[in-house]
Amino acid sequence: MHRGTILDLPKRHTGDVQSPCAACTVRDLSICSVLDPAHVKCLTDIVSDVSISPGQSVFYEGDPAEHLFVLRDGCARVCKVLADGRRMITGFFFPSDIIGLAEDVTYAYSCEAVTRLSLCQFPRKELQDLFVEHPVLEQRILRVATNELAAAQDQMVLLGRKTASEKLASFLLLLSSRAGRRRARQDELFLPMSRNDIGDHLGLTTESVSRCFTRLRKQGIISLDAAHTIRILDRDRLLVLSGSGDYEIEPSVAAL
Amino acid sequence: MHRGTILDLPKRHTGDVQSPCAACTVRDLSICSVLDPAHVKCLTDIVSDVSISPGQSVFYEGDPAEHLFVLRDGCARVCKVLADGRRMITGFFFPSDIIGLAEDVTYAYSCEAVTRLSLCQFPRKELQDLFVEHPVLEQRILRVATNELAAAQDQMVLLGRKTASEKLASFLLLLSSRAGRRRARQDELFLPMSRNDIGDHLGLTTESVSRCFTRLRKQGIISLDAAHTIRILDRDRLLVLSGSGDYEIEPSVAAL
DNA sequence: CGGGACTTTGAGCAAATTCAACCATTGTGG
DNA sequence: CCACAATGGTTGAATTTGCTCAAAGTCCCG
Numbered sequence: 001m002h003r004g005t006i007l008d009l010p011k012r013h014t015g016d017v018q019s020p021c022a023a024c025t026v027r028d029l030s031i032c033s034v035l036d037p038a039h040v041k042c043l044t045d046i047v048s049d050v051s052i053s054p055g056q057s058v059f060y061e062g063d064p065a066e067h068l069f070v071l072r073d074g075c076a077r078v079c080k081v082l083a084d085g086r087r088m089i090t091g092f093f094f095p096s097d098i099i100g101l102a103e104d105v106t107y108a109y110s111c112e113a114v115t116r117l118s119l120c121q122f123p124r125k126e127l128q129d130l131f132v133e134h135p136v137l138e139q140r141i142l143r144v145a146t147n148e149l150a151a152a153q154d155q156m157v158l159l160g161r162k163t164a165s166e167k168l169a170s171f172l173l174l175l176s177s178r179a180g181r182r183r184a185r186q187d188e189l190f191l192p193m194s195r196n197d198i199g200d201h202l203g204l205t206t207e208s209v210s211r212c213f214t215r216l217r218k219q220g221i222i223s224l225d226a227a228h229t230i231r232i233l234d235r236d237r238l239l240v241l242s243g244s245g246d247y248e249i250e251p252s253v254a255a256l
Numbered sequence: 257m258h259r260g261t262i263l264d265l266p267k268r269h270t271g272d273v274q275s276p277c278a279a280c281t282v283r284d285l286s287i288c289s290v291l292d293p294a295h296v297k298c299l300t301d302i303v304s305d306v307s308i309s310p311g312q313s314v315f316y317e318g319d320p321a322e323h324l325f326v327l328r329d330g331c332a333r334v335c336k337v338l339a340d341g342r343r344m345i346t347g348f349f350f351p352s353d354i355i356g357l358a359e360d361v362t363y364a365y366s367c368e369a370v371t372r373l374s375l376c377q378f379p380r381k382e383l384q385d386l387f388v389e390h391p392v393l394e395q396r397i398l399r400v401a402t403n404e405l406a407a408a409q410d411q412m413v414l415l416g417r418k419t420a421s422e423k424l425a426s427f428l429l430l431l432s433s434r435a436g437r438r439r440a441r442q443d444e445l446f447l448p449m450s451r452n453d454i455g456d457h458l459g460l461t462t463e464s465v466s467r468c469f470t471r472l473r474k475q476g477i478i479s480l481d482a483a484h485t486i487r488i489l490d491r492d493r494l495l496v497l498s499g500s501g502d503y504e505i506e507p508s509v510a511a512l
Numbered sequence: 513c514g515g516g517a518c519t520t521t522g523a524g525c526a527a528a529t530t531c532a533a534c535c536a537t538t539g540t541g542g
Numbered sequence: 543c544c545a546c547a548a549t550g551g552t553t554g555a556a557t558t559t560g561c562t563c564a565a566a567g568t569c570c571c572g
């Protein structure tokens with residue numbers, strides 16, 4: 001993983017023909033994939049590498065929305081906070097995800113590092129200019145946005161109409177499926193975020209999350225190898241428990 | 257309002273130079289606005305007028321996503337249903353809203369008429385073709401999508417972290433603000449949807465919604481002129497009650 | 513090995529739900 | 543034109559789910 005040399009340099013790359021993207025592990029998953037190798041250079045021309053320590057913010061709610069990010073490594077959380085401090089995590093980002101979609105002049109949420117992050121930072125303005133030459137880029141962004149919209153609607157169903165156990169089951173299955181998309185193991189999940197983070201994402205308290213984990217473990221549906229590593233032992237039952245079971249089982253998924 | 261003659265014709269318009277859009281009341285609010293009058297014809301060439309009766313579906317979850325709609329008149333609800341029948345309404349659509357954004361080949365939700373609907377129906381495929389010639393159209397769609405994404409995140413905060421009263425207060429303020437955008441009265445709100453619909457949108461039961469309405473009325477914050485017509489009497493207190501109060505008060509809004 | 517942060521577990525509580533009854537509005541048929 | 547059924551809305555009492563508060567346990571890191 002000799003990518004390390006680039007990661008910690010927060011300076012701009014220009015005219016680097018043997019681009020750092022060539023070695024990028026998420027290149028074929030994220031926006032860059034829509035450009036053929038010959039054109040990726042126009043992206044590398046405007047990209048900066050950014051690295052963020054756990055707990056630090058990539059940006060805050062209300063900051064001018066100047067950049068778009070591609071998460072290359074790590075896990076980030078999207079937070080919105082009410083006046084009295086109640087917090088909601090509207091989502092988590094994993095490698096290949098695009099961070100910072102916003103139409104407004106400011107970000108509508110904060111983005112914080114759960115683990116150390118490595119990000120590609122694109123100035124929104126210059127990216128916009130590239131859209132003219134490469135409309136395929138904008139199309140890709142639109143696809144990402146509509147996919148996020150669909151995910152947001154699923155999350156609303158979860159928040160508004162599912163029980164605590166169903167929420168946790170759904171969350172675990174979603175993470176598992178996203179891990180699969182990144183070609184990681186789907187049965188052994190690494191959960192970098194705290195129980196508190198999970199609670200703020202599912203509309204529950206830390207304690208409720210913990211109790212639901214315990215219940216799933218006692219039912220033999222998952223095992224808790226460590227606080228942040230769980231193993232899915234009975235995917236079918238987890239699916240039924242998630243409340244979306246029964247008719248949302250695609251054969252391809254159910255077969256696993 | 258001599259638009260009526262067109263509204264009930266579910267047939268395609270072709271080569272109609274004096275386009276129906278000329279008289280459209282939402283034209284300057286929706287996607288059409290991004291094209292100068294000379295180019296609107298390319299939209300009228302592919303549009304169909306559709307009219308839907310209350311309770312009927314525009315499309316169902318799982319239907320092939322063949323069309324994009326612009327709501328010209330009426331109110332629609334977006335529904336997702338769990339296997340056991342629990343329903344979530346992820347949003348309501350009002351005139352000028354775009355319906356049917358989806359990247360998938362099928363719709364991820366159903367869209368049902370709350371009141372009688374008049375819609376412009378665009379075949380997704382042909383619209384896609386127009387994007388090449390008029391990239392400004394795609395840009396507009398992207399803007400709409402990211403705006404919806406921001407709204408979805410606000411709704412997640414509401415669902416996951418607000419109390420029943422805060423939910424209802426937030427909902428009323430949101431509807432009021434959207435009415436304002438359509439240049440309708442902001443203090444006297446017409447709520448076409450049922451208490452049950454509101455409950456399914458806020459993650460509450462019909463009874464809880466009703467109780468919260470009663471409480472707001474008894475506190476003198478709103479008046480219930482009819483079951484579907486409410487008047488906002490004390491906007492400031494409603495704002496504080498919505499939980500987003502205090503620091504989300506924009507001067508322009510607070511001044512009203 | 514010790515300290516701090518995070519997690520788990522327990523007991524009591526409260527907000528919202530469920531269940532049930534009643535009320536209001538509307539539309540229909542006699 | 544009125545009676546009445548049907549639908550939707552409101553109100554009340556009992557229940558439950560998940561929350562709050564409290565304490566003990568665990569893990570990680572220096």
